[in-house]
Amino acid sequence: MAYATGMTLASRSIFPMCSRTFLSPLRVTSLLVFPEKSSATFFRRVQVPHLFSTSTTPLFSSVKCSIQSTSSLETENQAVSRPNVVDILEERGLLESITSENLRSACSDPKVAPLRVYCGFDPTAESLHLGNLLGIIVLSWFQRCGHQAVGLIGGATGRVGDPSGKSLERPELDADTLEKNISGIKRIIIKILGGNPSSGGSYVIFNNYDWWKDMTMLDFLNKVGRFARVGTMMAKESVKKRLESEQGMSYTEFTYQLLQAYDFLHLFKNEGINVQIGGSDQWGNITAGTDLIRKILQAEEAAYGLTFPLLLKNDGTKFGKSEDGAIWLSPSMLSPYKFYQYFFSVPDVDVIRFLKTLTFLSLDEIKILEDQMTKPGYVPNTAQIKLAEEVTRFVHGEEGLKEAIKATEALRPGAETKLDWNLIERIAEDIPSCSLPIDRVSGLSIVDLSVSAGLFESKSAARRILKQGGFYMNNERVDDENKRVEEEDIVEGKGLVLSAGKKNKVVVRIS
Numbered sequence: 001m002a003y004a005t006g007m008t009l010a011s012r013s014i015f016p017m018c019s020r021t022f023l024s025p026l027r028v029t030s031l032l033v034f035p036e037k038s039s040a041t042f043f044r045r046v047q048v049p050h051l052f053s054t055s056t057t058p059l060f061s062s063v064k065c066s067i068q069s070t071s072s073l074e075t076e077n078q079a080v081s082r083p084n085v086v087d088i089l090e091e092r093g094l095l096e097s098i099t100s101e102n103l104r105s106a107c108s109d110p111k112v113a114p115l116r117v118y119c120g121f122d123p124t125a126e127s128l129h130l131g132n133l134l135g136i137i138v139l140s141w142f143q144r145c146g147h148q149a150v151g152l153i154g155g156a157t158g159r160v161g162d163p164s165g166k167s168l169e170r171p172e173l174d175a176d177t178l179e180k181n182i183s184g185i186k187r188i189i190i191k192i193l194g195g196n197p198s199s200g201g202s203y204v205i206f207n208n209y210d211w212w213k214d215m216t217m218l219d220f221l222n223k224v225g226r227f228a229r230v231g232t233m234m235a236k237e238s239v240k241k242r243l244e245s246e247q248g249m250s251y252t253e254f255t256y257q258l259l260q261a262y263d264f265l266h267l268f269k270n271e272g273i274n275v276q277i278g279g280s281d282q283w284g285n286i287t288a289g290t291d292l293i294r295k296i297l298q299a300e301e302a303a304y305g306l307t308f309p310l311l312l313k314n315d316g317t318k319f320g321k322s323e324d325g326a327i328w329l330s331p332s333m334l335s336p337y338k339f340y341q342y343f344f345s346v347p348d349v350d351v352i353r354f355l356k357t358l359t360f361l362s363l364d365e366i367k368i369l370e371d372q373m374t375k376p377g378y379v380p381n382t383a384q385i386k387l388a389e390e391v392t393r394f395v396h397g398e399e400g401l402k403e404a405i406k407a408t409e410a411l412r413p414g415a416e417t418k419l420d421w422n423l424i425e426r427i428a429e430d431i432p433s434c435s436l437p438i439d440r441v442s443g444l445s446i447v448d449l450s451v452s453a454g455l456f457e458s459k460s461a462a463r464r465i466l467k468q469g470g471f472y473m474n475n476e477r478v479d480d481e482n483k484r485v486e487e488e489d490i491v492e493g494k495g496l497v498l499s500a501g502k503k504n505k506v507v508v509r510i511s
Contacts, residue, residue, distance in 0.1 A: 084108040085145040089308070091363065092356045094138060096280045096307040099290055103275065103304040107145070117142045117275040118150035118267060120208075120260065121189070122158040123181035124173070127330030128188050130320035131279075133395070134308055136192055137358065138277050139203075140394075143193065144360070148202045150273055151189040153182050155209030157259050160252050182207065188329050192395060206271070208263050224262050227295045228288075233257060236284035257288045264289030265296060268303050277306045311357070314349045329395050336396040338430045340404035343388035344381065348373065351383045359390035411497070411505060412475065419474050421492040424507060433507035441510060442490065446473060446483045446498075455498050455506045465500050472499040 086104040089095040098104070106112045119135040121128060128136075139149035158178055173181070186205060193203040215223075233239060236257060242249040264286075267273035276286050286305035293303045311319045320327050327342055328334040346354060352373075355366045369383045393401045407427050410419055434453050441449060447462045450471070456462040463481050465471050471478045473489060474497055490496055495509040 081110045082108045082114070082146040083144075085142050085147065086306070088141060088145070089138065089306075093353060094134070094141070094308045094357055096309045097283060097305075098307075099287065099305040100301055102301055103306065106304075107147075115142065115147040115275050116150055116271065116273040117147055117277060118152050118206075118273050119277045120152040120154055120157070120263065121185055122154035123178055123185055124158060125326075125328075126181050126184035127328040127333045128185055129329060130327035131311060131318070133329060133391075134279065134311055134357070135277060136189070137394075138306075138308055139193065140360075142275075143202055148204065149193055150267070150271075151186075151193065151203065151205045152263065152267070153185055153189075153205065153207045155182055155207040156212035157208060157256065157263070158182075160256050160259060184330060191397070192329075204271075206267070208259075208266075211266050212259070220262075223296075224258050224292070227292060228258055228261075232291070233288075236288075238281065238284055257285045258292075260285040261288035261292040264303065265292050268293050268299075269297060274302060275304045275306060277308065279310050280307045281310065283307050314347070314353075319350070319354075331396060331400060335407075335426070335430050336392055336400035336404040337407035337427060339396065340388045340392045340401070340408060343391050344384050344408070346384055346387060348383070351387055355383065355387050355390075359387065359394070361386070361390060410475070411499075412502070419491055419497065421494045424491060424495060424497060428507040428509075431505045431507060433509060435509040435511035438510050441485055441496075441508060442487060444485050446471075446478055446485060447481055449485060449508070450498055450500075453498060453506045453508050455500055455504060462500075470501045473497070475499070 084104065084107050086095065086098065086107050106115065117139060119139055121132060121135070139151070143149045155178065158173065158181070189203070189205055233254070234243075239249065239254065239257075242253070264273075264276050276289055278286055283305070286307065290303050290305050293299050313319045327339065329339075331339075343354075352366060352370045355361060355369065356363070359366075369386060372378050373383060389401060389405075392404050396404070403426070407423065407430075410423050411427060411431075432454065436452065440452065444452075447459050447466070450456050450462045451459055456465070462471065466478060466481050469477060469479075473485075474491065485496070487493075490510060493510065495507060497505060497507055499505045
């Protein structure tokens with residue numbers, strides 16, 4: 001049967017045949033009036049208790065595994081036992097579930113070749129965010145223990161949108177935006193997994209659009225659809241939640257789990273990738289892949305899944321959002337300074353747990369910091385500084401960390417660091433700023449200027465903070481409320497920085 005486009009169903013690629021235009025209007029509930037009874041998945045879920053600071057003897061204190069090419073890696077590790085990465089993840093609170101305990105033994109068995117482990121990232125934005133960082137950290141742990149990390153960018157699945165953890169269908173992205181997002185995410189993965197010497201540098205990046213772009217609708221139904229049980233698909237937690245919602249679920253979103261399942265099958269069959277990792281909300285999609293591999297390739301316990309807990313604060317809310325939005329990993333979307341400040345501001349109740357999950361410090365080092373926090377003489381925020389330094393270094397490298405520390409020091413009220421305009425320009429992207437003509441700055445009362453610049457709502461508020469010793473200009477305390485701005489106060493004739501306490505600042509530019 002020919003369609004209006006002149007293309008047959010068999011010849012047309014599933015993208016865009018399986019696109020939102022064609023399938024999104026179809027609601028799953030209207031297609032499935034009598035869903036078949038759910039069948040059990042082959043892999044059982046192995047729940048892993050979260051271990052934090054109860055053990056004084058860590059399973060693993062320090063890992064630095066040098067990784068060369070895949071062939072030499074396999075040869076070397078055949079004879080040498082590898083550190084057990086699953087045990088390490090479990091002890092650090094980075095393990096939620098695994099599809100089989102056999103994965104644990106395979107990780108360190110010298111008779112088993114190093115694993116190839118992948119994590120998927122859909123290009124929904126130009127940068128990955130803090131929620132994605134856990135996946136990269138877990139990949140890096142596999143790297144450090146002698147395995148190969150694989151990043152999969154969802155150039156195809158990003159056109160559909162994963163319904164897991166979402167109450168609404170994701171907005172559709174055009175081709176140019178997707179390409180831009182794919183390039184941005186690829187740069188981040190390369191920088192982090194390839195730019196950290198301690199990780200070993202063994203990584204590969206794939207784009208699933210490469211194998212989906214030529215797949216026809218009939219190919220998809222024949223290769224994947226015939227093996228998918230509707231009852232099992234309906235039983236997935238992400239599907240059940242959406243079906244119960246007011247919006248429901250489109251057929252496009254419903255098939256997402258099959259797209260991700262086929263990704264695992266393709267990578268397992270063609271690239272020898274045998275482990276998929278993801279957040280706890282990805283369990284259904286991951287087991288869909290292991291089931292498909294078992295059914296099509298008759299491979300029993302050859303492919304594994306591993307999930308890690310979502311990044312949450314002590315109160316159960318998501319960690320990774322600020323007042324300004326997501327905590328991005330790209331320096332073009334969030335400066336290293338602001339990234340550093342986010343971790344510096346972590347409360348004491350969360351900092352030790354985040355040191356275990358987000359850094360590669362040994363548990364011995366973390367235990368020392370934890371003990372120091374309860375002792376007299378502990379300098380506040382010492383643990384937070386260590387957390388901010390380690391995570392910023394991992395994401396932005398040594399140069400990014402240096403930039404963040406320099407900006408932090410320069411913006412600290414009372415700091416001895418002399419401000420220059422280049423530094424002020426860099427930090428101006430991260431704090432409020434305004435532009436005023438020179439005649440509204442030079443010679444003006446500092447109190448009046450602070451109100452004009454928006455630092456205070458009123459002169460009385462400015463005077464109150466000034467009397468309390470919390471008013472600064474260019475990091476120097478202002479004690480005289482009659483102080484007027486002089487020419488030498490304007491840095492290089494271009495502007496100045498006003499501060500109220502440690503956090504409220506404004507850059508005044510001379511227009």
